Amino acid sequence: MENENRKREFHAAICHWLPAPPSLLPFLKARSFEREKKSSRPAIMVVVVDPNTCFRGCCTSDTIPLHLPSSSYSVHSPIAKGSESTVFDATLDGRRVAAKKPIVSTSDDLDKFHRELQLLCSLDHPGLARLVAAHARPPNYMFFFEFYESRNLAEKLHLEEWTPSIQESLVVALELAKALKYLHKLGIVHRDVKPANILLDRKLHPHLADFGLAMYKQDLKDISVENWKPSGKPTGGFHKKNMVGTLIYMAPEILNKGVHTEKSDVYSFAISINELLTGVVPYTDLRAEAQAHTVLEMSYTEQQLTAAITSQGLRPVLVQPEAGVPPALVSLLQKCWAPNPSERPSFEKIVDDLQEIMRDVVKTQNIEIHDELSSVNTFNQYQDGIRDIPSFQENLNWVSQGEQLAKEISNIESSNLRPWTTPQNDLLHYQPTLSWGSFATCGRRETMEDTHFLLPQMCNEKDVHAFGIFDGHRGAAAAEFSAHALPGFLQKLSHTSSPSEALTGAFIRTDIAFRNELVLHYNSKRILQKDWHPGCTAVAALILRDKLFVANAGDCRTILCRSGHPFPMTKDHVASCPDERARVIKEGMEVRWQVDTWRVGLAALQVTRSIGDDDLKPAVTAEPEITETSLSPDDEFLVMASDGLWDVLSNEDVISIIKDTVKEPAMCSKRLATEAAERGSKDNITVIVVFLRPVSTAERIY
């Protein structure tokens, strides 16, 4: 029955050129595979055009829809009008996008559109303008891009007169270099790198746009020198088809009508970054030199400028180190615009160099703050780990920052190492049989600040499993970061420390790493609000053969159901708990009765342990309390949840709900969360259920 429906939907999609609904995607893949397998047999050719293939069949994408029903988008006012296209403000499925509508009047234009679309479909990098959809059918040809709010770099610099800090400039340079490194790895040269094609998002991260001239290097070789001919256009120069890019950003070899290589992009990159650092349009400050200041408008001086660039080595005025720019950066730019392309570094090298420069800048500018951090930190011994942390990240996106950190940690350790290697007599121990599942809901809140991770068979070890929940407060940043960073640290420490040391270490390091990241962002002015101190509570369970370790900081809770009764594995760390209150006061932080309960510090936080909460450290510590339990056949399941569940359900309620539910962990998790929401929980709710004995999903226990 379901299959029939699918077929019907599939045909509907083909006949009406609709984008494939996600439910069809596996089916579509299976079908094209079928076709491939059979392709050697003679058969009647049925032309089936997959919904995610362009009209001609040359462009395909798994993720980007290439046909849109006209009801799904609307195009508003133009943002920019170029020589070959117009870019419009537009809406696609309710979301703001940029619609680029190229002029398609000849078959060459059409070829060009499809070439650009093919290329765009194959790209996926945070430093590139992201294509979200396309419309590739006559009479409407359009690209829909993610919308970048802060305009292009040229307008930002020269219309808004933006004066970026050195860190902001370095972020733009590094992220742009990474994007170009990515393109070059794919064998693509951009050929039009310039500030007008560098789009900035709200957080001033760059996204390289305009692939109108981008080409596979392979195809460029076919363009021979004989193709050059004057264009005869009033703007002068040559036919755009051959002589591409904007004069002042063009490398001398291009001005000399040579073939564009990766190194020509390197040159344009250097000219653009120098413009970013100086705030000056190339060559416009050469006012003393009679012919130079009009080069931008007057075509006859273009030739003089070209001659000066190619034969006299004329370059824009280099940014001066006195402007606070690291000398290493100045000399890197100079190398990048060397006359001889082979002397220019590759983007691989440029990325490495820029990362090095950034590290130095951050180090010198942050010494004071780092000192302050370490002096108040009771776990200075863990500070060593911090050096592993990259100074700057792709986006101020805490999920990706956590991911990035976890990646860096795992790169450092060889992944062949096994965690907590199995002792010889292992077979004598009880072996629990695990199944796990989770459910998370925003509940009645507007934002979701809970996160969690499921890490069964950690490091490919079949008897080692880790699970965790983070409940963010004052924003989701700490929770988003920790859900990736903490398992990363845990895996790293699993090779060298005991299970409880590894858990403690992972909590502490995650906390320090997160707060250091925040300091970096304050300094780079990406966070303008210096009194923003996000945090999160955390609970993590580690099951190592027959041993259960639960580490907790804050008011998430974990219970074990043993012989039908709940056993708390954690204690809530809240200021209303006398021990915790006394500990916090002893650490020098005020605890006061405010409104309805005891609260810590000016922030009036209810919890007394957490990751983050920089303004309340060290009193509100990230050090977890750890319990260790030997598992036996009496142990049925484990329930971990954020306080959104425990606010309205008792430990006993939770056990009896699970007893009454089909024994499927994800369903149990969902049932618990739903029940809590129905009972009036006002918070986000996250639940993880781990069965410790074999269960049949048909089983019900009444």
Ligand SMILES: Nc1ncnc2c1ncn2[C@@H]1O[C@H](COP(=O)(O)OP(=O)(O)OP(=O)(O)O)[C@@H](O)[C@H]1O
């Ligand atoms: N995704 C986007 N979000 C916001 N603005 C955009 C976006 N894409 C393009 N723009 C704006 O439109 C301008 C032109 O875009 P683009 O360079 O892709 O078009 P073009 O017609 O190829 O221009 P060119 O004259 O450089 O060849 C950009 O400089 C930018 O200001």
Ligand SMILES: [Mn+2]
């Ligand atoms: Mn452009």
Ligand SMILES: [Mn+2]
């Ligand atoms: Mn263009």
